[in-house]
Amino acid sequence: MYHLTVYTHFAAAHNLINYQGDCENLHGHNWKVEVTVSARELDKAGLGIDFKILKSETKEVLGLLDHKYLNELPPFTEISPSSENLSRFLFEKLSETFNNDNVRVTKVNVWESDYACASYTAD
Ligand SMILES: Nc1nc2c(c(=O)[nH]1)N=C([C@H](O)[C@H](O)COP(=O)(O)OP(=O)(O)OP(=O)(O)O)CN2
Numbered sequence: 001m002y003h004l005t006v007y008t009h010f011a012a013a014h015n016l017i018n019y020q021g022d023c024e025n026l027h028g029h030n031w032k033v034e035v036t037v038s039a040r041e042l043d044k045a046g047l048g049i050d051f052k053i054l055k056s057e058t059k060e061v062l063g064l065l066d067h068k069y070l071n072e073l074p075p076f077t078e079i080s081p082s083s084e085n086l087s088r089f090l091f092e093k094l095s096e097t098f099n100n101d102n103v104r105v106t107k108v109n110v111w112e113s114d115y116a117c118a119s120y121t122a123d
């Protein structure tokens with residue numbers, strides 16, 4: 001199995017729901033997002049999936065969140081827009097985009113700072 005990872009980012013505002021502390025107040029982050037897909041086979045060019053496609057399609061999905069107030073967007077009107085919930089949301093959206101007979105999204109890391117990251121994986 002081949003594992004490919006791309007790295008991109010988005011900026012947004014949020015406030016945590018059901019949280020007691022500073023983060024219940026409106027604030028923002030420049031989230032960094034790492035997407036890993038796994039490919040069983042390579043094409044004739046030796047690629048599992050072209051990084052160009054992986055990056056451009058990932059950016060399109062992140063466009064749903066970029067420069068938005070996350071708490072106004074489903075499902076974050078109902079669940080807290082924590083990095084954990086963002087990683088699962090992005091994992092599911094990116095799986096709709098990329099999964100096929102050969103390629104599957106296997107991990108999404110969401111970094112809300114240089115020091116703190118949440119991940120969602122296939123298992
Ligand atoms: N497990 C999680 N914990 C926290 C999350 C989260 O998504 N998952 N999110 C937050 C807040 O979003 C908050 O903005 C982060 O605050 P904090 O950790 O205090 O970050 P700072 O950059 O301000 O770091 P300092 O170390 O306090 O300078 C909180 N927890």
Ligand SMILES: [Zn+2]
Pocket residue numbers: 014023027028029112
């Ligand atoms: Zn925050």
